[in-house]
Amino acid sequence: MNSTTPRWDAPVPASQYTVPSPSAIRAERHRLIESVRALRRLLDKRRSFELANQRRLNREARDRDRAETARGKALQRIHERQMRQEASLTRRLEGLDGKRESQEKGALADLRRQSIERALHNTYLTSSEVNGIGTGLIRDLAAHGIRTAADFERVSWGKAPNGKGGDVLYIHLTKGGKVHINGIGEHRGRPLLEWRQSALVRAEARAPRELPPDERHRIAEIIEAERECLRQELEETPRTAEATHAEAVRSHAEALDRLAADHREAADRATERRAEFDSMAERLLDLQGQLSEHIDRYGDAGRRVRRAEAHALRPLPEVPPLPSVPSPRAPAETTTPVSLTKATDRTVSLPAPGVRAGLGWLVPIVFLGLTSVLGVGEPDTTAPVWFRIGTRLVALAITAELLRLWIPRRRRRTAGAMPSGIGPMTAGALFALVSASMLADTDPNDGAGWAAGVVSLVLLVLGTILRMRKRTEG
Known part of the structure; x- marks a missing residue:
């Protein structure tokens, strides 16, 4: 009972307290307030960080959608290319029989032409073959390159080479050009041409009518080799398409892996940043507690710091949760890009696909x-002037409002139906203008203007009710 050991729960005498000076109290109060302000400035960046992170998630979702679209287009192109190649190869295979026939006809035509040319080259021009052409003319024709039936083609009449006299007979050479030989006119030119025609007829009659068996066999071998090559290409086409398909799938998987890696890295950085903001929020709460305790212990520090104290003790601002976006590994149909634009007009209907x-x-x-x-x-x-100006201003205002509502709803990204009630209100405005025009007449049309005014009023009231109901539902 009389122990000298002091009790820890016993009150301490007031004389043992060390009360700080007013300047020290104000200095500590200012330090706490400035610390709270600094943390608040840092925490104010949290919302912009969340918005930037949400934009990143939307961008990643768009990148994944683009990758899926590119994959679909690549696979579609591969399939279409395969179909075109197979159709082309099939047509070429089916046309090989016709190609064989055409090659045989062409080879036979070349063979006949060569035979005819050889026969004409072997048919020499002599004085005994052509009536009226003697040895002298034979020498003159040979001097101009005409020795056989293959050296000229036809004869024709034309002006003399020196331009004097009448028409003379020209012989057209096979190699090109024409010559005139003195002494060969109409009476000698006709037998010369008939001699060539008879030689040509004999050559055509002696020319072969069918291809030799070896030539036909050679063409058949060429066609068969081409057929085998086309068959191999046709069999190789599906394998090539399958390899290209696998390459496209592999490229798509690599793109998704890169997106996923970037997403994980960005998500880790975002998690670290959120942890920093949470730590700062806890530190801010701790400082606010210290400030409150300081105020409770030492009381008011002066009029100049009261407002700063109230501002520093405000509760932390709530950061509204933003809608999440699936990761790049999520299925495409579950991903919906999130808009960060704040809705300002609740009367405008959302775009409908x-x-x-x-x-x-x-x-x-x-x-x-x-x-x-x-x-x-x-x-x-x-x-009246006020009537003219007023009606024009009303019409201009209604036109501007209709354009403001109609133009965005015609665009592809913001397409949608016109808001409910706009139709009756527009019709009411038209009837109102018609009614005003009738009533402005010095000789009204038996109450038609008042009837149009009543219809206008009813339509305007109906449109207003529909707009208000839509706004209430929204």
Whole structure:
């Protein structure tokens, strides 16, 4: 009971406390506040980091989609190339029989031509063969290169070489050109040509009518070798296509592996960065606790730091969770790129696949555009100025609104139907302009203007109700 050992739970006398000076309290308070501010500035970068990370995930998903699309196109090209090659080889195989016949006909034609040429070259021109042509003319013809029936083709009439006299007879050489020989006119030229024609007829009659067996066998061997080559190409085509297909699949797998490796590396860096942000958040909470404890222990440090204290003790900002994007190894049908754009107009309907605003909306757009320029058809020039200006401004505003709603819904990426209620409201605006035009007339048409005004009011109310209902549902 009377022990001199002090008790740890006994209150310590106030005299033993060391109370800091006001300047030290304010300095410590400022240090804590500045530390909180620095951490807050660092933590403010977390949202931009999350947005950048989400864009990275979307970009990786797009890269994977492009890789899948490239793979599909490559496989389609390989299949189409295989089909074309097989069809071409099949057609060439089927046409080999016709090719054999054509080659045999061509070879027979060459053989006959060579036989005829040899026969004509062996038919020499003599004075006993052609009536009226003696030895002197034979020598003159030989001097000009005409010795056999193969040396000339035909005869014709033409002007004399010196330009004097009348027409003379020309002999057309087989090698080209023509010559005139004095003494050979019509009476000697006709027998000369008839001699050649008779020699040609005899040569054609003696020419072979069929190919020799060895030549026919040679052509058959050539065709058969080509047939075997085409058959081998036809058998090789599927194997080549299969090898190309395997190469395309391997390239696709390598591309996916690279994407997956990049994704894992980026995901590891993102995880480390998130761990840093979590650590900073814990440090910020600890500093806020120290600041609160300091405020509770030493009280107010002055009017100048109250606002800074309140700002430093604010709760941490909540970072909304962003929708996740599957990794590059996920199936393509489960991947949907996430948009980071904040929706600002809830009345605009989302784009619907296969739905696009119709071209029929050009009718009211063009009509209202012309109305904004020409007016509503004022019946006379006595219409008030405010009426003319007002109707044009209303038509211009409606035209601009319709274009703002219609143009994005015609584009491929933002295609969609026009918002609900726009049709009745546009019709109501048209009836309103028609009603205004009728009522502006000095001689109204028996209440037609008021009827158009009532219809306009009903349509405008109906369109407004539909728009409000759609907005409420959205």
